Structures are given as structure tokens and as C-alpha cells.
Amino acid sequence: MMRAENEFILVGINPGAYASGQALAAVNALPAYDIDYNPELKTEQIKEALGFVGGNLEQVIEKYQTIKFKCLLRPAGDGNVDVETPNDVLWRLCGVQPTKTATQDISYSLIDSNFEHGDIYYYVGDVLHKLKGVRGMVTFTHNIGALPYCEYTFMGLDEVVSEAAAPAVDWSTLTTAIANTASTISTCSLFGQAVDYTTLTITPGNKFSYLHVSGNESIEFEGREGSLEIKIVEPKPSVYNYWEKVKQGAQGAFIFQRGTDVDDAGNIFEQSVPNAQLTGVSRSKDGGRLFLSIKANIRPLTRNSDLTWKTR
Numbered sequence: 001m002m003r004a005e006n007e008f009i010l011v012g013i014n015p016g017a018y019a020s021g022q023a024l025a026a027v028n029a030l031p032a033y034d035i036d037y038n039p040e041l042k043t044e045q046i047k048e049a050l051g052f053v054g055g056n057l058e059q060v061i062e063k064y065q066t067i068k069f070k071c072l073l074r075p076a077g078d079g080n081v082d083v084e085t086p087n088d089v090l091w092r093l094c095g096v097q098p099t100k101t102a103t104q105d106i107s108y109s110l111i112d113s114n115f116e117h118g119d120i121y122y123y124v125g126d127v128l129h130k131l132k133g134v135r136g137m138v139t140f141t142h143n144i145g146a147l148p149y150c151e152y153t154f155m156g157l158d159e160v161v162s163e164a165a166a167p168a169v170d171w172s173t174l175t176t177a178i179a180n181t182a183s184t185i186s187t188c189s190l191f192g193q194a195v196d197y198t199t200l201t202i203t204p205g206n207k208f209s210y211l212h213v214s215g216n217e218s219i220e221f222e223g224r225e226g227s228l229e230i231k232i233v234e235p236k237p238s239v240y241n242y243w244e245k246v247k248q249g250a251q252g253a254f255i256f257q258r259g260t261d262v263d264d265a266g267n268i269f270e271q272s273v274p275n276a277q278l279t280g281v282s283r284s285k286d287g288g289r290l291f292l293s294i295k296a297n298i299r300p301l302t303r304n305s306d307l308t309w310k311t312r
Contacts, residue, residue: 007035008169009069010121011089011134018218019133019157024121026167030086031174032069037122037129039158040064040210063158064210064219065131067122072177073140073148075259075267081105081312083266086174087150093118094138094152095206095221105312110204110304115221120154128164131156135208135219140271140309142200142256144185147177148269155210155219178258178267186260187270190294191252193240195232198291200256202228202271204307205298226298226306228254228276234283234290242292246278251299271309275299 009032010024042062071090076083082100091108092098095115099107115135122129136154178184188197205226211218237243254276259268280295300306 006166007122007124008032008166009035009067009123010167011093011118013089013092013116013118014132018117021130021132021159022119024119026169028121029167029169029171030071030090031074031171032071035067035069035122035124037067037124038065040066040155062210062212065129065156065158066153067120067129067131067156068151068153070149070151073150073269074175074177075269076311077175078266080266081268085311089118090136090150090152091138092116093134093154094136094204095208095224096204105310107308107310109308110206110224110306112221112224112304117219120156123164123166126163126165128162128166130159130162132159133157133219135221137206137208138204140202140204142180142185142202142258144180144182144198147179148258155208157217157219180258184258185256187255187257189253189255190230190232191240191245191250191254193235195230195235197230197232199231200228201230202226202256202273202307224306226273228273228296228298229294230296231284231291231293234292242278242281242294246281249277251275251277254296265312268312269309270312271307273298273307274305275301 010028011030012024012028014022041060043058044061046057074086076085082102096108097111118134120131120134134154134156139151142148188195205224207222208219209222211220254273257270276296277299278296282293284291298306
């Protein structure tokens, strides 16, 4: 009997022609959880007159695959300021370009052309699902009192489902994920104001979808609409009046950093949004304290300047 917990994924960037496929091995394994795989099938009913009542024949006319999962935001580890983290390959498949500065950091920025593509093998029990020509979307979650993670949605062209023995994977090199706590978050600044937050979600906003035309079947870029949502301790209006600022459509920067410079080298993660615009604010109460849930759209002022992040 196949067991549900015997599942994991292999992911690789494909340097060859789009959707040419490649062989993935244990070295391509990535630690994922909450995996949700679905074939996406579009069918058409054939309503032919058959001389009697009954259901119509349906035929599949389009097919591709989606897979969703989460990955912890593991660092490269002590001193490894310019070493790729486990999420590196996934970020690249989400329309991101890395820039490595030796002995300093790896910086990631969004792109709007020349996207990479890859392959995903999803093993569950003895069943292997393969996706090729893969591209996708990512959301970052940095909630306080929890481990930070990325949530991914990837789409890929269809491959035959097969029975295959999974490779033996060695997870011993994985680093420990660093929790978001009062002591590990060194910077959280919204519109130039230091804020104390409880929940934070950042969505870069690159969107890909399935393209099916004569001569081309692929996962292609649609556009980008980034956003961030953050819940903070409500400040006095004299400090920063979010109620009035949202009416004005106020814009400004957002800066986040987990880990402290120098002391936490190799374990630092930072994200920077040069310009976001407030779109909503609401109040909640917890333990006798007031909190604001703030929504903002990421609004770049120059090409591909929406959002950057670094591991160092």
C-alpha cells in the first residue's frame, strides 16, 4: 500500500530549450510541506443527437499542471553570506534575477522578460508527477512567533504520470530556520516609521498563466501587481495618522530585516519596497490593545524596482 507521507519534490532550472525536460536526481530535492497537486483540465462537451437521452461525451481539449507548496525560509548558515539558500531555485522560477556579490550577499530583483524555466518532479508514494516548462508565483509570510516561509504556486506543461521509485535523499545539510521573534527582527519600517508588527505578508506579484495557441504551449508572463499586508500596534495619530494617510493615498517605503548585521552573517534576510501606496486600514483589539491591519499596493517608480530582497 502506498503511504501519503512518502512525498517530496525535486526542482531544477532547465538551461536548455523551453520545456525540453531534464533528469532530476536526489541533489535537486527541496524541503516542502502542505503540497497540493492538481491537473488542470479543460473539457468540451460533444452534444451529438444520438436518438436517446443521457449524458454528453466530454473530451479534454487543454491540459497542464499546477502544484502548490510551502518552504521554510532557511538561511545559508553561519558565515555563508554569498551562498544560495534552498529557496534560490524556486525564486528564480518565479521571475526573479539573483546578483551575487562575493563575500557580501545575494540580491534578488524582479524581472519582466527573459524568464527562466524549470522542471519539478513530485513523488507521492510510488507515483511520479512531472511538470516541465515550470514558472510560478511566490508569497512571503513573516509572522511574529512563527517560522517564516514562502508559499508557491507553480504551473507546468503536462507529462505522463508514472510509477517510479523515489531516490534516496540526504537532508543532513539543511540549516535550522530562524523564527520571527522580538529579538530576531532587527528592522521593520513603514513609510519611515518604525512599527511593531504581528503579521506580515509580502507578495511580489509576478503572474504567469497557461498559453495555448497554434505552435505554442507554454507558461507565460501576464503582468505584475505586488502588495503587502501588515498588522501593527496602533500608534497615536500624532506619531503617524494612518486613518488620514489612507484617504490621501499616501506612498512610501517599507523595509524589513531579520537578523543583525555582522553578528548574524549568513542568517540575515531583508526585503525592501522602495514605494508602496496605502489602500486600506482597519482596527482590531487583542488583549486590551489596539492593532491596525494595513494594506498597500507595491507601486514601482521605475522599471522592475518593485521589490528586492537579500540573503547574507
